[in-house]
Amino acid sequence: MEYLNPVLLLILVAEVCLGICAWHSPQFLRRVAAHLLTRADVVDVSRLESERRMKVWLNEFGLAADLVSAKKQVRIHEFSGDEVKAS
Numbered sequence: 001m002e003y004l005n006p007v008l009l010l011i012l013v014a015e016v017c018l019g020i021c022a023w024h025s026p027q028f029l030r031r032v033a034a035h036l037l038t039r040a041d042v043v044d045v046s047r048l049e050s051e052r053r054m055k056v057w058l059n060e061f062g063l064a065a066d067l068v069s070a071k072k073q074v075r076i077h078e079f080s081g082d083e084v085k086a087s
Helices: 008-025 026-063 063-073
Strands: 075-081 083-086
Touching: 008 026
Parallel strands: none
Antiparallel strands: 075 083
16 A cells, blocks of 8 residues: 555544444433434524525515526426427
8 A cells, every 4th residue: 555545534534433432331422313314403503594584685685686586596307308498
């Protein structure tokens, strides 16, 4: 092994540590999973609250919300057979 990627080495060490902790105490793995899922929920709630706050201030200043939603508009492509449709 002439060259070992440090990121892969870090991931390997983290997996080994989590494996040892899970083998020693299965409840540890449950606590870690619950903690990470709670973090993900908090991030989602924060993003929704930011969007709600932006809408309130746009209405307060009398700005058109269409300008902001136009920036976020995503084009959806439908594939059917050999055709490509943009909606």
